[in-house]
Amino acid sequence: MSCTFNEDDYRDQQLNKHLDEQEMAEPVSNCCGVPIEEDTDICSKCKEHCSEVEMGEFMYDAHVAYEEDRSDEQRELERDRDDEQT
Numbered sequence: 001m002s003c004t005f006n007e008d009d010y011r012d013q014q015l016n017k018h019l020d021e022q023e024m025a026e027p028v029s030n031c032c033g034v035p036i037e038e039d040t041d042i043c044s045k046c047k048e049h050c051s052e053v054e055m056g057e058f059m060y061d062a063h064v065a066y067e068e069d070r071s072d073e074q075r076e077l078e079r080d081r082d083d084e085q086t
């Protein structure tokens with residue numbers, strides 16, 4: 001079973017959830033950003049082994065990954081535009 005970051009989940013979190021500082025410090029799995037099962041290193045969402053990170057750190061990583069995705073798309077668009085001009 002693979003554990004990939006779900007962009008829609010991320011967007012929902014952004015829309016529906018305002019994280020305060022305490023929540024940002026919550027320990028969550030580095031893969032899915034959900035609580036880790038107690039006394040294990042098992043992510044409660046995907047049931048894979050994971051590392052513990054702070055919610056704020058996870059959100060930041062997710063944000064960076066999302067931004068990188070977008071800038072890749074942006075570069076593609078710019079390349080297309082360049083092709084049209086020549």
Ligand SMILES: [Zn+2]
Nearest residue numbers: 031032043046
């Ligand atoms: Zn997971």
